[in-house]
Amino acid sequence: MELLSNSTFDIKDYCGNIVLLYTEDNAEYIAKLRELLDYTGYAYLCHPIAKYTVERRNFVEEVDRMLNGCACLIPVLSKTLLSPDNQLFRSLYWYSVGYMRANFHEAIIPLCVGEEKLDLAGTPLQGIDIVYDTDTLMQTLSDKFSSRLLRYNYYENRTVNLYASRRILYRCLHMRFKIYESAFQNAKQCYKEYTSHRISDNDFDEYLSENLVCGARVISFGMEEHLDAPMLPYRDEVHPYVSDYPKTIAGKKSYCLLSDEERESTGVRAEFTIDVLLPVHRLLGTYFKCYFSLRETECPVTFLLALLESDFTNQEAEDFCGDIPEETDYWYSVYPEGIYIDEKLDRFYFCSGLTNKNRITPDVSCGVGDSVDYIYPQ
Numbered sequence: 001m002e003l004l005s006n007s008t009f010d011i012k013d014y015c016g017n018i019v020l021l022y023t024e025d026n027a028e029y030i031a032k033l034r035e036l037l038d039y040t041g042y043a044y045l046c047h048p049i050a051k052y053t054v055e056r057r058n059f060v061e062e063v064d065r066m067l068n069g070c071a072c073l074i075p076v077l078s079k080t081l082l083s084p085d086n087q088l089f090r091s092l093y094w095y096s097v098g099y100m101r102a103n104f105h106e107a108i109i110p111l112c113v114g115e116e117k118l119d120l121a122g123t124p125l126q127g128i129d130i131v132y133d134t135d136t137l138m139q140t141l142s143d144k145f146s147s148r149l150l151r152y153n154y155y156e157n158r159t160v161n162l163y164a165s166r167r168i169l170y171r172c173l174h175m176r177f178k179i180y181e182s183a184f185q186n187a188k189q190c191y192k193e194y195t196s197h198r199i200s201d202n203d204f205d206e207y208l209s210e211n212l213v214c215g216a217r218v219i220s221f222g223m224e225e226h227l228d229a230p231m232l233p234y235r236d237e238v239h240p241y242v243s244d245y246p247k248t249i250a251g252k253k254s255y256c257l258l259s260d261e262e263r264e265s266t267g268v269r270a271e272f273t274i275d276v277l278l279p280v281h282r283l284l285g286t287y288f289k290c291y292f293s294l295r296e297t298e299c300p301v302t303f304l305l306a307l308l309e310s311d312f313t314n315q316e317a318e319d320f321c322g323d324i325p326e327e328t329d330y331w332y333s334v335y336p337e338g339i340y341i342d343e344k345l346d347r348f349y350f351c352s353g354l355t356n357k358n359r360i361t362p363d364v365s366c367g368v369g370d371s372v373d374y375i376y377p378q
Helices: 024-040 059-068 084-104 134-145 158-167 181-195 201-211 229-237 260-266 301-307 309-313 328-334
Strands: 002-009 017-023 044-049 070-077 168-180 212-220 253-257 268-281 286-294 340-342 347-350 373-375
Touching (some): 024 134, 044 084, 158 168, 168 181, 181 201, 181 301, 201 212, 201 253, 212 268, 286 301, 301 340, 328 340
Parallel strands (some): 017 044
Antiparallel strands (some): 002 168, 212 286, 253 268, 286 347, 286 373
16 A cells, blocks of 8 residues: 555535525525525525625626536525516526536526425426425435535534534545455455356456445544643534545545556556545544445455455465455454454455554544554644
8 A cells, every 4th residue: 555645635626515596585595494504514605696796797707606616506486586577687597507507417406485386497497306395405415416515514513513614624645556466366266256256357357446445434533632721622523423434425546457568577467546535623633544345245355355465465465266264363464553354344444654643542432443543733
């Protein structure tokens, strides 16, 4: 394993905001909707369409800039919007909807205020399902857009989540792993044994490319026992609610085969590179541990241990002739210190090399072993 870089990352490059588009007569309804979005942790922007906003000289530029960071547009509709007196406001609605449909496909959820059904035939919203209550709206957000929406869901206590989220930044751990030919063949035999499926080398490469996952488990944002007096007000922000990353977000990854000449000289068949996006508390830092798992598989964690053996040990993998050791004691004796094998979740944890002087021993209930890594406050 090689940590190639550890750089800041703007999570908004990966996830976007919700944009609420509404007229002033629905301000009270929007206030209640904002409370609901705050409670669930979604990041959003409010954009009222009113006389005082449309008269601004740079209004169109503001709208374009807002929509470029939008992952889901929620135009709030009402009967008054469709009245003849509101033609200008409707035009701005249709402009925003058309912009989203042209650039971001169907990332739109029209929300109607009131029980009355609206006829949107002949408008840019034609053909898009309208929702008429906030419960349906929240379910639609969860079902269709959760993977692309920025969501501040770091803490179980929603009050802490609301005010502490502004202190959470992201780092991108760019890592590279080498898949040695001998380890590749051992893992392939393991796959055959557990799935009873024969598979070619090329198809197995494709399987690994699609299913290998490298993520990180957040143990805590700092540690309570390390907080001095000035930092005690932040102790409620130490313990996160969401532990595994990625869960709804995942960084880029690539699986690249080496040339025949490179394979012959190095014994390496392919290189797997991946970005792990990790939340870091601006003031407290983050204790974490990376892990390897498979997205979908019938194979146990032994499969991963066989596949990555040579990369972690820097030694040629033994040819097991299909009889891969299943005992965790064997793999602990082969792998370097710091790994932890979780047979229940079929993953193994490893150290990235990012440590600090205040080493901690995580609680046994964390299930990551007796060592963790640390990223300093940003």
